Amino acid sequence: MNKSLMLAAAGLLLATGAALAQPSEIRIGVALEPPALDPTAGAAEAIDVVVYQNVFEGLTSIDRTGAVQPGLASEWTISEDGLTYSFTLRDGVTFHDGTGFDAEDVKFTFERLLAEDSVNAQKPLYEPIAAVTVIDPLQVEFTLSRPDGLFLFNLGRGDAVIVAPESAANNASEPIGTGPFAFVQWDRGSRVVLEQYGPYWGEKPALTRATYRFISDTATMTNALLAGDIDGTNNFAPEALAVFEGNAQFKILVGSTEGETILATNNRKEPFTELKVRQAMAHALDRAEIIEGATYGYGVPIGTHFAPHHPYYLDLTGTYPHDEEKARALLAEAGHPDGFAATLKLPPVAYARLSGQIIASQFARVGIRLELINMEWAQWLEDVFANKDFDLTIIAHVEPFDIGIYADPDYYFGYDNPEVQALNETLNATTDEAERKRLAQQIETIIAHDAVNGYLFELPQTGVWNARLEGMWQDAPIEGVVLRDIHWVD
CATH class of the missing domain: 3.90.76.10 (Dipeptide-binding Protein; Domain 1)
Structure with a gap:
């Protein structure tokens, strides 16, 4: 073989080796930049997305x-x-x-x-x-x-x-933890870079470097994915997922979060103090239509205040099936044969605004006339959450295992049930898993039958990733994008 052929063969071998070598870095697009990087000193979910189980x-x-x-x-x-x-x-x-x-x-x-x-x-x-x-x-x-x-x-x-x-x-600006990845740099407004920590005590992750890029605009995120500038994102806008459906270069992971989305009801205010009124509203809700319109079909229906991926979850979606005739009959029995008027205050998130429009149409068909009031977050937090000045609202409760809010009569939706309060107190004091599950499911069942709130859907987690990546979490039982199991495959 002459020299030029030998060099060409060597170059081919090098190129083939490079093609076969597994990448060890990942670039992840996230919608929000964290305000700081210390999860013990800030409430923003965006902090945990970067550092939870990675740095700390x-x-x-x-x-x-x-x-x-x-x-x-x-x-x-x-x-x-x-x-x-x-x-x-x-x-x-x-x-x-x-x-x-x-x-x-x-x-x-x-x-x-x-x-x-x-x-x-x-x-x-x-x-x-x-x-x-x-x-x-x-x-x-x-x-x-x-x-x-x-x-x-x-x-x-x-x-x-x-x-x-x-x-x-x-730690807010230079986080130092014990996790498998160490903080390298934070280019504010652009990215955070982590690298594998060599002396890590546990099993070494496959990834050696991870870059979190902050991309708030859906169109920009879409283009970055299509161009290969990022390798994936943990929660992509559902309305734009169609771009990636059927594209062999990507995989879409649809799971659920801890976000129970509810039609929150002021149980201390007439006519919502009446069980039959709340039951009528439950029968008037068409979850399938709401999920299709507000989450583009990706939300998971719920019939109580619990995440469907949790082992304690009970499927109670059949407690009050969609039945407009039954809704009208219950309203008449409750003394409202012609229905009633109410306000629906909506925070500035797409799932709430879209759900609100659909629910207003559904309720109108049984005689409940809703006035939609759009609010900014500060106003919603003050009027609805703090001052309890509302009839109805739509909100996702994203805290894990938060069914205990139903044992607090001073909570914003004002549900006061001594049986639930006693069960929750026992639940809080119980460590046996089987008994905890039994108690939690009792509470789930009671609040479903009491129609405390309108239980709509679990907020979806809709990830879009390079098809060669494995190990990402499909569901989000806790905030974070955990890197330890993510790896590239052929």
């Missing part, structure tokens, strides 16, 4: 099904009275600045979280913690003031990730 980790970890798994704690025991949790910590863990992780960091984290000047968005969830005691560097004990059946789950939230006293003050 908790004592426990929430998996893709919503189940609690070991995290920085390898195991734990719970006292018989449910008031003492003893955790064994993993050995050999380091923060990304090289400092060691031990029980003192756990104690620091929760004392900071519970401090009087704490800005943690979920501080009330951790108020049952009466004391955190260091037993030795790898043993830490939590003493609770009362049993808390969600304690292990709450330890796995982004709000409770472990931070170090040496770096906590700067």
